Amino acid sequence: MKRIAIGQVRQETNSFNPVLTERSHFDDYGLVRGDAVVERYGDVGELSGFTELPRILGAPVEWVGLCRAVTWSGGPLAPGLLAELIEMTAAPLRAGSVDGVLISLHGAQSAVDDPDVSGRVLEAVRAAVGPATPLVATLDLHANLTPLMVRSADVLIGYHTFPHVDEDATGARAAAALARLLDTRKRPAVNAWKLPMVHNGDGRSTDRGIQRDLWRRIVAAEAADDVASVGLYPVQPWLDAPYLGWTFYQAYWSAEPPLDPRSVAQECWATRAYSEAERFMTPDELVAAARAIDGRPVAVSEYHDATNSGAPGDSTRMLAALLAGRIGEGGALAFCVDPKSVDRCAQAGSGAAVDLTVGGARDPYSEPLAVSARVERVGTLAYRLTGHGGHNFPVDMGRMARVRIGEVTVVLVEKTGPGSSPLLYEAAGVDPRRFKIVLAKSPEGFRNDYEPFAAAILYCAAPGCASPYLERLRFTRTTRPLYPWDGLTAPEEAGWAGPMDRQAALIEG
Ligand SMILES: [Zn+2]
Numbered sequence: 001m002k003r004i005a006i007g008q009v010r011q012e013t014n015s016f017n018p019v020l021t022e023r024s025h026f027d028d029y030g031l032v033r034g035d036a037v038v039e040r041y042g043d044v045g046e047l048s049g050f051t052e053l054p055r056i057l058g059a060p061v062e063w064v065g066l067c068r069a070v071t072w073s074g075g076p077l078a079p080g081l082l083a084e085l086i087e088m089t090a091a092p093l094r095a096g097s098v099d100g101v102l103i104s105l106h107g108a109q110s111a112v113d114d115p116d117v118s119g120r121v122l123e124a125v126r127a128a129v130g131p132a133t134p135l136v137a138t139l140d141l142h143a144n145l146t147p148l149m150v151r152s153a154d155v156l157i158g159y160h161t162f163p164h165v166d167e168d169a170t171g172a173r174a175a176a177a178l179a180r181l182l183d184t185r186k187r188p189a190v191n192a193w194k195l196p197m198v199h200n201g202d203g204r205s206t207d208r209g210i211q212r213d214l215w216r217r218i219v220a221a222e223a224a225d226d227v228a229s230v231g232l233y234p235v236q237p238w239l240d241a242p243y244l245g246w247t248f249y250q251a252y253w254s255a256e257p258p259l260d261p262r263s264v265a266q267e268c269w270a271t272r273a274y275s276e277a278e279r280f281m282t283p284d285e286l287v288a289a290a291r292a293i294d295g296r297p298v299a300v301s302e303y304h305d306a307t308n309s310g311a312p313g314d315s316t317r318m319l320a321a322l323l324a325g326r327i328g329e330g331g332a333l334a335f336c337v338d339p340k341s342v343d344r345c346a347q348a349g350s351g352a353a354v355d356l357t358v359g360g361a362r363d364p365y366s367e368p369l370a371v372s373a374r375v376e377r378v379g380t381l382a383y384r385l386t387g388h389g390g391h392n393f394p395v396d397m398g399r400m401a402r403v404r405i406g407e408v409t410v411v412l413v414e415k416t417g418p419g420s421s422p423l424l425y426e427a428a429g430v431d432p433r434r435f436k437i438v439l440a441k442s443p444e445g446f447r448n449d450y451e452p453f454a455a456a457i458l459y460c461a462a463p464g465c466a467s468p469y470l471e472r473l474r475f476t477r478t479t480r481p482l483y484p485w486d487g488l489t490a491p492e493e494a495g496w497a498g499p500m501d502r503q504a505a506l507i508e509g
Contacts (some may be wrong), residue, residue, distance in 0.1 A: 001059070002182060005093060006050055007066030008104040009085050009121050012140065014310025015110060015240035016465040016473055017075035019362050023084065025071040028415060033088055037065030043393045045070075046104035046138045049171020053102070056172075056179045066092050066103070072395075072417050073310035077111035093128035100134040100178050101125055104171065107143020107158075108236045115241035115477060119148035126152040127454055132507045134181035136174045140164070142201075142236035145247035150192045150500045154181060155251045158231035160219050162206045163388035163420075163448035177228045177251075188228045188251040190502035193261040195246040195268055196494035197483035198237040200468040201443060203276040210274050214267060221258040227251075230258060232268070236311055238466050244478040245497060251502070260472065269491050272483050280461035280468060281295075283321030292439045292503045293388050295455030296330050298439045301446060304464025307361060307419035308442040310388060312362035314336035316369045317462035318439060319359060319410070324369070327407045330436030330508045333425060335395075335411040337362065342412045345401030356403070358410070365463040373403040373410075381413055383427040388420045389447030395424075402428050409435070420446035443468070445506075 011021060032040055042051045044356045047068070054060050067088035077085075089103070103125060109117035121139060129135065134154050139145075141159040149156065157167050157174045161317075181187070206215040214232065222230040228251040235246055248264045250257045280303070281289060290298040305315035314337045341356045348354045350353050354376045360368035381400035385393040398414030411428040418424065418439025425432045432438045433453055440446035443466065447457055471484060479496045481488050491497055 001061045001062050001098070002057070002099040003064055004053060005064045005066055005098045005101040006047065007089055008045070008068045008070055009046060009068045009089060009117070010104055010106045012073040012075060012106050012236060012310055013076050013108060013110040014163060014238040014465055015076060015113070017310050018364060019075045019156065019312050020078040020112065021071060021074045021076065021081070022078050022287065023081055025074065027067045028069045028398070030215060030394060031067070031069050034065045034092070035296055037068045038063045041068045041342050044394070045167045046171035046174070048102070048103045048168040048391060049173070050175050052172045053175040056175055064092055064096070064098050065133045074416055075310065079112050082111040082117055082120060083112055086121055087452045089121055090124040090128045092412065093125060094430050098129060098225065100182050101129060102174055102178055103134055104138045106141035106231070107145065107149065108239050110241050112240060112466065116146050116148060116493065119146045120151055122152035132471050134178055136178045136181065138170050138174045139233070141233060142242055143233045143236045144239055144241060145192055145194070145233055145249060146243045147500050150190060150502060154187055154232070155228045156249055157229045158233055158249070160206065160215065160231070162204070163445040164386060165448060167391040178227065185507040186253060187505040187507060188253050190249070190251045191257045191261050191506040192247055192249045192500040193265045194243065194497040194500060195265055196481060196488060196491055196497040197269065197272045198235060198244055198470065199272065200237055200470055201234065202468060203274060204234055205444060211247055214264070217259065224258055226254040227258050228253070236309065237470055238473070240475045240477045242477060242479045245482065252467055265491060277468070279459045281458065283318045283460055283462055284325065286458055286460045287321050287325035287327065289458060291328060293456045296436045297432055297454055298436060298456045298458055299450035299454040300437055301440050301443055301459045302439045302441045302458055303443050304365070304467045306441045306443050306464045306466045307337070307416050308445055309466035311441070311465040313416045313441055313463050314359040314361060315363040315462070316359040316366040317464065319408070320369055320462055322437065323369070323406060323409045327436055330434065331407040332437040332439070333409050333411060333430060333432055333435040334439040335424060335441070337416045338412045339414045340412050342399050342401045345403060346378045346399060347413065348375055348376055351374055355357065358412070363464065365371055366463070373405045375401055376409070377402040377429055381424070381427050384421050385418055385421055385423060388448045389418055400428055402430065421449045
């Protein structure tokens, strides 16, 4: 029976969020090691696809659980935490040999002590198993591929959807790639083409928008024989790290890559200035626009404070506009990460009138708001997320207090979590369909979950850790030159970008 290592080290990091990610944030989302990886999380996210391997092989496997260390998007990992995660991942591999490795990573995860968490984890796994053991890793579509990642893994497999609704399918594609590697001593060639550009992602869903066509060709190309992986990675841009930029990645056994990387790179580069920025409204404009729309709810992206993009989740920019403007029938529904106010409400109890100072404590771009509120409900907020950003994913946002401030209902939570799903509000005991305006702290993925019942979808932008206006954020660690900062007119002008190749190889023995 094949012994297959399985693990997950995953978070999307926002370098501009000053709230560091601690070990306790991983504990909140279920940090486990050993057999518990499969026993407790074998039906969650990418792991649910990995565990298809026995079915693909037509034979049982012996799972060697490494660790499952997942937490919600947020600030960089605190000092020392990366070393801890690497040790949890690599120690079981040093203790006994395995036939192959499946590991789920994000690819845009960074730490205070190293900007390339996913690369370092892969490097450690490779060092522990040696060059001959097949190693397949999955990545978010917004991964920032680095030379270390490309060199360390035999195959990298990314999501093919944005909004992300294919976590389990991606895991299963990785399991299929590993199955083939277990059966051959040939290792595929890799071509990863780096583009010296970043973009806020605007208008770049896979199911619509300017790159829908390219995504169809990518999915079709990967389905061909002799192809292990084809993926485009339009990196999440709130990552201040070396090699920041888009990557087009292919791993293949055929003589030539399935798609011409240079022409795909050119095609992507040609869209670099494409933007749908006209849809962004200031908070005040947004309240007026929502009021003018017939029907409800109007689902609103609180783009600049998207917890899905790793922002702190307590910006008061939009909340202040909601409290100031008359919304009318239905009112508004929002959430805010504010442990202090949760504590105050829990002490006061359900039904109490309280004076609160809400938000603006974690977010460096807004001020706390002094409000008088009525506590409607106190409790805890936990649910299972299936939709954008999660497949059967257990979410725990800690204690919560639902309060009413004038026309606005605010779900105050102790800890950050997904901002894209209406399940958050349902878990707090309210039906988002009944409100006129509902806020989602998500730049785009929320559309997948709200569109089925929303009267309209609007986008709000203000200063924040996940502002769509990238030029206004201060990047210091990126490799330059880089679009849109340095006046590049062709990708070749950036000597650091271009192909990161790995030759096909035959493993000896
Ligand atoms: Zn993503």
